[in-house]
Amino acid sequence: MTPDLLEAGAQRLATHEAAARHATESGGRQAGFARPAVPGEVDVTHGRILYLEDVSVSFDGFKAIDRLSLDIAPGELRCVIGPNGAGKTTMMDIITGKTRPDAGTVYFGSTIDLLRHTEPQIAELGIGRKFQKPTVYEQLTVYENLELSLRTDKGVAASMRFRIDSAQADRLAEVLHTIHLADAVTRQAGTLSHGQKQWLEIGMLLMQQPRLLLLDEPVAGMTDEETVRTAELFLSLKGRHSLMVVEHDMSFIRRISDIVTVLCDGSVLAQGTLDEVQADERVIEVYLGR
Numbered sequence: 001m002t003p004d005l006l007e008a009g010a011q012r013l014a015t016h017e018a019a020a021r022h023a024t025e026s027g028g029r030q031a032g033f034a035r036p037a038v039p040g041e042v043d044v045t046h047g048r049i050l051y052l053e054d055v056s057v058s059f060d061g062f063k064a065i066d067r068l069s070l071d072i073a074p075g076e077l078r079c080v081i082g083p084n085g086a087g088k089t090t091m092m093d094i095i096t097g098k099t100r101p102d103a104g105t106v107y108f109g110s111t112i113d114l115l116r117h118t119e120p121q122i123a124e125l126g127i128g129r130k131f132q133k134p135t136v137y138e139q140l141t142v143y144e145n146l147e148l149s150l151r152t153d154k155g156v157a158a159s160m161r162f163r164i165d166s167a168q169a170d171r172l173a174e175v176l177h178t179i180h181l182a183d184a185v186t187r188q189a190g191t192l193s194h195g196q197k198q199w200l201e202i203g204m205l206l207m208q209q210p211r212l213l214l215l216d217e218p219v220a221g222m223t224d225e226e227t228v229r230t231a232e233l234f235l236s237l238k239g240r241h242s243l244m245v246v247e248h249d250m251s252f253i254r255r256i257s258d259i260v261t262v263l264c265d266g267s268v269l270a271q272g273t274l275d276e277v278q279a280d281e282r283v284i285e286v287y288l289g290r
Ligand SMILES: Nc1ncnc2c1ncn2[C@@H]1O[C@H](COP(=O)(O)OP(=O)(O)OP(=O)(O)O)[C@@H](O)[C@H]1O
Pocket: 059, 060, 064, 082, 083, 084, 085, 086, 087, 088, 089, 090, 091
C-alpha cells in the first residue's frame, strides 16, 4: 500500500464516516471499536478469564437470567446453546455492560469487576463482541475497514492525521490472512459475500487484540462452505484468544466445541461435550418437549 493510496483512503474514510456510521445494522446495537488500553493485562493466574456467579436480571418481573453461574478458561472456545428465550443474548449483554444485572458477580480475570465498567470501557479492556448481523462499512475497502478499527479518535481531523505504524501494518496483514481475505484487500466491503462480511467484522475485532471474543450466531445465513471455513477460523483463534460462541447450528458446534454449556430459563441446565449434553434427558426435554 503506497502513501498515496493511504492518503486517498484517509480522505475517503473522512467523507464516508458519518454516513457509514448510520448505515450499519446490528439490531440497533453498535459494535465497539475502541482498542484495549493495555492488551494482555488481565489476571488469569486463577485459571479463569471470565467468571459469572449467581447473576440475575428481571425485565418487568420476568427473570431472563436466574442465578446464572459460568466460567471460562483462558484460551478456551466455549459454545453456548439453548432454546429461544433461554437468556443467551441477555448474558452477553451483561458481560459487555449493555445490561446491568440485579444481582451477582461478573469478573474479567480475577481482578476486573465488569459491573463497575461501562460498555465502552469493557470493549477497551479487551472484550470484543460480534453481533449476528455484519456491521462493516460497505463503501470502504476491506483494508480501510480493518484500518478504521485501529482508530480510537473517529473525528474527521484525526482521520486525516492517522497513519498506521509498522506493527499495526504487520497485524493487519496477519489478520487479513487469518480471515481468508488476503486476496480481497482492495475490494469494497459491500461487494463481499455474507460470510466474507462476517469474517471482515471478526477481523476488525481482532485488530483490537481482544482477550475475549463473544460471537452471537456467527454462521447464521452462511453457506455450508463458509460455515466450514468459519469453524477453521475459530479453531485457529482458540488458544490465542478466549471465545464464547452462541449458535443454533449443531453441525457447526460439533466441529468447534470442547465444552458446551446449555442455557435454559436463564441458568445453566447442562454442561459437557456435545455428545454428553445431547444425551441429557433434561436437554432433550427442553429442545423437543416444548
Ligand atoms: N429488554 C428486554 N425487556 C423485556 N424482556 C426481555 C428483554 N430482553 C430480553 N427479554 C426477554 O428475556 C428472555 C431471554 O431473552 P434472550 O434474547 O436473552 O434469549 P436468547 O436465548 O438469546 O434467545 P434467542 O435464541 O431467541 O436469541 C426472553 O424471554 C426475552 O423476551
